């Protein structure tokens with residue numbers, strides 16, 4: 001199954017970019033967890049995160065973790081800063097525009113950039129950079145810069161759950177498109193489940209023996225012993241020419257039934 005490593009940028013002592021009361025490390029971790037849930041709910045794949053909590057992790061450690069897990073794809077989530085606005089993403093500098101990594105990035109970009117464009121925010125484009133997580137990962141990798149934390153309008157959008165949900169869906173669907181992930185078919189449950197028919201209550205055996213019952217049983221057994229040849233033939237109740245276990249069981253059932 002296809003393995004996707006999601007890398008929430010920064011963490012712990014490294015808050016990343018800060019602005020408008022937000023820290024990049026918290027936004028990226030929140031996005032990473034939502035993206036994992038979205039992918040697992042909608043596509044057949046395995047997902048892992050380079051960090052699950054607010055801890056510091058070096059760039060090379062993130063790449064090593066993905067390499068050790070033998071991830072098929074690596075997606076690093078970041079929020080930009082420095083006076084710009086809108087969206088951009090990166091693949092490693094030395095890669096061609098027609099290779100596998102570029103093709104997967106094109107799929108992710110087409111979905112995610114559209115969400116920003118639809119919100120009237122700039123699409124800064126498909127870029128390349130010599131980032132450690134892109135250089136040191138041994139599988140196709142991408143780094144997303146979802147908006148600028150020092151841009152008031154980008155931050156207003158990033159604080160809105162419906163907008164973040166759109167970004168998550170776009171990232172998930174873009175990854176799935178790029179990696180050809182199989183869709184999980186959602187089966188509508190039967191509104192009225194068939195209930196099994198109620199079983200007739202089984203009579204519990206008597207806990208104590210009645211003296212009269214014992215006497216009747218003894219009489220029946222004595223009668224059986226006194227049988228003539230004709231009567232013995234009658235013991236072949238199931239008419240198979242033999243007096244066997246099946247006949248005995250049927251006889252005993254009749255005796256018990258007549259008590």
Ligand SMILES: [Zn+2]
Pocket residue numbers: 009010016017024078079
């Ligand atoms: Zn960052």
